[in-house]
Amino acid sequence: MIGPYQQLEASTQRTAIEQLFAEYWPAGIYRRDLLQVLVAVQQHFGWISSIAMRSIQTALRDSAISLGELQGIVSFYHFLQLSPAASWQIHLSSNITDLMAGQRGHWKTLTDYAAHWPERLQVRISSCTGLCDQGPAMLLNGYPIARLNPERVQQILQNVEANHPLQDWPSELFAVTTKIVKEGPVLQHQANPDAVLTQINSCGAERFLQELELSGLQGRGGAGFNTADKWRNCRAADGPEKYVVCNADEGEPGTFKDRVLLQHKLDNMILGMRICAEVVGAQRGFIYLRKEYLFLLPHIQSALQRFRQQGLISLGFNVDVHLGAGAYVCGEETALLESMEGKRGIPRIRPPFPTTYGYLGKPTVVNNVETFCNVTLIADHGAASFRQLGTDQSPGSKLHSVSGDCQHPGIVELPYGASIEELLQLVGAVDCQHVQVGGPSGRLLSRDAFSQPLDTAHVNSGGSFMVFDRSRKIPNLLANFMHFFARESCGFCTPCRAGTQLLADASRRLQSNATDDAELENIREICDTLKRASHCGLGKTAGDCGEQAIEKYSLHMAAKSLAASDVQGIAQQEDSAGLA
Amino acid sequence: MSGMKSAFSFDGIQIAFTSGQSIMQAVLDGGGYIPHLCYHPQLSVHGSCRLCMVKVGDRYLSACTTEAQNGMQVENQISELRELRLKLLEMLFAEGNHFCPSCELSGNCQLQALAYELGMTHSRFPLQYPTRKRDGSHATVFLDRDRCINCEICVRASRELDGKNVFSLSGRGSDTALQINSEDGRLGSTDLIATDSSARLCPVGALVFKQGNYAERPNERLYDTHIISETGNRRPAVVSGGYPELGE
Numbered sequence: 001m002i003g004p005y006q007q008l009e010a011s012t013q014r015t016a017i018e019q020l021f022a023e024y025w026p027a028g029i030y031r032r033d034l035l036q037v038l039v040a041v042q043q044h045f046g047w048i049s050s051i052a053m054r055s056i057q058t059a060l061r062d063s064a065i066s067l068g069e070l071q072g073i074v075s076f077y078h079f080l081q082l083s084p085a086a087s088w089q090i091h092l093s094s095n096i097t098d099l100m101a102g103q104r105g106h107w108k109t110l111t112d113y114a115a116h117w118p119e120r121l122q123v124r125i126s127s128c129t130g131l132c133d134q135g136p137a138m139l140l141n142g143y144p145i146a147r148l149n150p151e152r153v154q155q156i157l158q159n160v161e162a163n164h165p166l167q168d169w170p171s172e173l174f175a176v177t178t179k180i181v182k183e184g185p186v187l188q189h190q191a192n193p194d195a196v197l198t199q200i201n202s203c204g205a206e207r208f209l210q211e212l213e214l215s216g217l218q219g220r221g222g223a224g225f226n227t228a229d230k231w232r233n234c235r236a237a238d239g240p241e242k243y244v245v246c247n248a249d250e251g252e253p254g255t256f257k258d259r260v261l262l263q264h265k266l267d268n269m270i271l272g273m274r275i276c277a278e279v280v281g282a283q284r285g286f287i288y289l290r291k292e293y294l295f296l297l298p299h300i301q302s303a304l305q306r307f308r309q310q311g312l313i314s315l316g317f318n319v320d321v322h323l324g325a326g327a328y329v330c331g332e333e334t335a336l337l338e339s340m341e342g343k344r345g346i347p348r349i350r351p352p353f354p355t356t357y358g359y360l361g362k363p364t365v366v367n368n369v370e371t372f373c374n375v376t377l378i379a380d381h382g383a384a385s386f387r388q389l390g391t392d393q394s395p396g397s398k399l400h401s402v403s404g405d406c407q408h409p410g411i412v413e414l415p416y417g418a419s420i421e422e423l424l425q426l427v428g429a430v431d432c433q434h435v436q437v438g439g440p441s442g443r444l445l446s447r448d449a450f451s452q453p454l455d456t457a458h459v460n461s462g463g464s465f466m467v468f469d470r471s472r473k474i475p476n477l478l479a480n481f482m483h484f485f486a487r488e489s490c491g492f493c494t495p496c497r498a499g500t501q502l503l504a505d506a507s508r509r510l511q512s513n514a515t516d517d518a519e520l521e522n523i524r525e526i527c528d529t530l531k532r533a534s535h536c537g538l539g540k541t542a543g544d545c546g547e548q549a550i551e552k553y554s555l556h557m558a559a560k561s562l563a564a565s566d567v568q569g570i571a572q573q574e575d576s577a578g579l580a
Numbered sequence: 581m582s583g584m585k586s587a588f589s590f591d592g593i594q595i596a597f598t599s600g601q602s603i604m605q606a607v608l609d610g611g612g613y614i615p616h617l618c619y620h621p622q623l624s625v626h627g628s629c630r631l632c633m634v635k636v637g638d639r640y641l642s643a644c645t646t647e648a649q650n651g652m653q654v655e656n657q658i659s660e661l662r663e664l665r666l667k668l669l670e671m672l673f674a675e676g677n678h679f680c681p682s683c684e685l686s687g688n689c690q691l692q693a694l695a696y697e698l699g700m701t702h703s704r705f706p707l708q709y710p711t712r713k714r715d716g717s718h719a720t721v722f723l724d725r726d727r728c729i730n731c732e733i734c735v736r737a738s739r740e741l742d743g744k745n746v747f748s749l750s751g752r753g754s755d756t757a758l759q760i761n762s763e764d765g766r767l768g769s770t771d772l773i774a775t776d777s778s779a780r781l782c783p784v785g786a787l788v789f790k791q792g793n794y795a796e797r798p799n800e801r802l803y804d805t806h807i808i809s810e811t812g813n814r815r816p817a818v819v820s821g822g823y824p825e826l827g828e
Contacts, residue, residue, distance in 0.1 A: 066745060066748075066761035066762070066763075067761070067762070067763050067765075068748055068750070068759045068760055068761035068762065068765060069745075069748045069761055071750055071759065071765075072748045072749055072750040072751075072759055075750045075751045075752065075755075076750075076751070076752045077752075327752075344749070344752075349625065349627050349645045486753060486754065487753065488753070489752070489753040489754070490752060490753065491730065491749075491751065491752050491753045491754065491755070491756030492628050492730075492756075493627070493628045493629075493630050494628065494629055494630050494631075494668050494671055494672055494729070495630055495668060495671065497675070497730070497753060497754055497756060498671035498672065498674060498675040498705075498754070499671060500753065500754075501675070501708070501753070501754040502671070502674070502705050502706070505706065522704060522705065525667060525704070526667075526671075526705070528667075529664060529667045529668060529671070532633065532640045532664055533630040533633050533640065533642075533664060533668060534630070535627060535628065535630070535642075
């Protein structure tokens with residue numbers, strides 16, 4: 001843990017950077033390492049100085065890169081900065097659940113302080129930090145602090161003021177807790193790695209692929225693609241060089257189930273990757289870990305080290321961690337691959353799909369953390385056992401990250417096919433009016449839909465489940481989600497780049513009731529354009545999200561009697577979803 | 581109609597194509613037209629402007645990134661797509677500063693020409709009035725980032741046709757902006773020269789030549805007298821520093 005950041009003399013800085021490179025990249029820096037190098041520099045020095053950029057230019061082995069291109073990469077990622085660092089850097093999570101828990105007040109306290117002491121403290125906002133069950137949350141110099149309240153914020157400011165080295169701060173501040181409301185087979189599963197791998201080896205890749213097919217496992221990241229089909233495509237793809245990538249970039253606001261799996265089911269996940277490598281013939285694996293989960297890096301690295309020592313992963317198949325740098329769009333698998341190659345995370349044109357043209361143009365399987373855990377479960381207990389839970393179309397179970405207006409926010413593992421109502425009862429959501437299932441890119445559902453089953457055929461979800469009671473107003477949800485999409489749009493295609501910004505502006509006007517029918521119509525038209533013309537899923541789901549919220553809002557306005565004007569909504573507490 | 585040849589239906593007209601061609605390539609080769617700004621036949625495919633959205637069955641696809649398939653039924657000239665493209669154009673106008681009456685490229689601008697083509701009268705979306713940095717440091721070429729549509733034609737042309745690497749994009753989302761790959765970030769410090777393709781392919785008035793502008797009278801310029809679906813996307817020599825046009 002690094003902090004406070006210090007302003008270093010040019011020569012000191014240069015030496016420190018060279019030491020950093022020598023330590024982490026003894027064999028030299030290649031183009032594909034670029035984002036990792038930038039993340040390391042950012043984490044160590046708090047910013048990417050021109051000295052650092054020049055050092056990178058000099059150190060690059062395989063290609064020249066101009067300063068402009070380097071800046072283009074840095075400016076793409078929220079957690080990389082080109083301006084000098086304050087001693088302490090705070091990123092406040094701006095997800096709707098953080099705002100509902102009082103983040104606005106903390107934003108004001110912290111920015112007031114930072115305005116007086118800009119060289120000491122810098123405060124920015126970030127999208128969801130994956131701590132919604134214990135929000136409001138922030139990242140301090142990259143490390144999470146959850147359960148913010150005025151006292152804890154004061155405690156943070158006192159430590160900032162005293163400029164204590166970060167490792168001397170009370171460790172309790174940085175505690176991230178795990179709340180599991182209900183366990184299922186994935187969370188209960190304790191695999192014996194040796195036994196599982198022996199079994200895979202004895203039955204062979206093709207047999208296991210058949211088993212996987214029988215299981216009907218669908219990807220748990222949100223898209224629900226058939227896992228066996230994906231693996232089969234990659235297995236059939238030409239070329240000796242293949243990759244397995246675990247997508248641990250869970251950026252969908254309200255999702256934190258992968259964090260919990262990384263904390264508690266890491267072995268199963270790595271094992272799943274190992275099995276995948278066996279089946280598709282890959283020699284290398286990567287865990288693309290979102291930067292917000294930097295605090296899990298030592299835990300992951302020590303697990304990988306243990307696997308290596310036990311010979312479970314080896315020269316034949318090694319796994320490395322690749323850190324993100326703050327870009328929701330990199331959860332999209334082709335943007336993730338671009339990012340892994342050290343570039344701006346712009347989604348690729350598909351086809352070709354990663355199974356034939358993935359990392360460095362080689363066949364690649366990209367699966368979610370939870371998917372790999374399920375693979376190990378199937379390898380251990382078989383397809384028949386797996387299919388005992390869930391529905392015919394959606395076998396197995398699903399982890400839901402529950403946050404918002406309920407008594408027991410946390411992780412709920414439920415068989416596919418369980419209803420929204422069942423989930424709400426488990427988490428003690430007594431006065432629930434709306435749920436946002438699958439995050440902003442999912443579905444906004446009201447009471448009349450609570451009997452619907454949660455599965456890939458009905459209400460599909462990547463794992464985010466946010467609960468809203470009667471006091472919450474649709475325009476505030478809309479504004480928060482639209483600001484999120486505008487902040488996270490990669491800017492590549494016209495509808496998403498322009499449309500998400502227009503929607504964010506319009507939603508702000510809607511929050512203050514400064515809209516008329518023409519504006520509502522405009523919002524619908526923008527949403528429709530996004531849905532039909534966007535380059536990737538981000539733009540499409542942004543349009544879908546806006547459309548659903550406006551639909552609900554219009555219904556609400558039509559039934560004026562329901563207008564909860566007596567309820568203090570969050571509109572008064574936050575002037576905008578983005579806080580700033 | 582030989583059964584061996586590959587063809588697809590484009591608004592009911594049979595278009596022949598060779599394997600691997602996109603819908604856009606096949607249509608342009610066949611003498612047809614689909615609105616576009618970021619596509620250029622000599623450059624790698626981009627797919628960012630989204631103006632070439634066509635309909636295949638109930639799917640909306642960008643014609644420049646979609647491979648033609650035998651027997652495909654592609655719809656192009658339908659009111660639904662006209663409306664979609666109009667909205668995309670209005671978004672482009674809203675996010676930049678496109679002061680057509682005084683722009684050097686007026687009358688020869690592909691963005692403006694498509695607005696004419698689609699009958700755009702105004703932008704229904706609130707104008708954003710960006711204030712990005714302009715760059716007048718180069719001897720012959722001027723850069724106005726507020727007129728840039730992020731199509732990366734100059735980025736690609738510099739790399740793929742000129743063998744240089746003058747441009748790239750920086751930032752993200754609505755902060756995305758054209759960036760110059762020189763040490764001081766200025767166009768004048770690059771190896772860009774006036775004859776470079778990258779300086780002559782900008783479809784809008786973002787990269788303009790400093791000399792020789794306003795040489796033609798209004799009503800005599802390319803898109804005053806022709807519609808873009810007939811001429812194709814062109815930037816005439818008169819607004820390209822007098823250097824020959826780089827045809828489609």
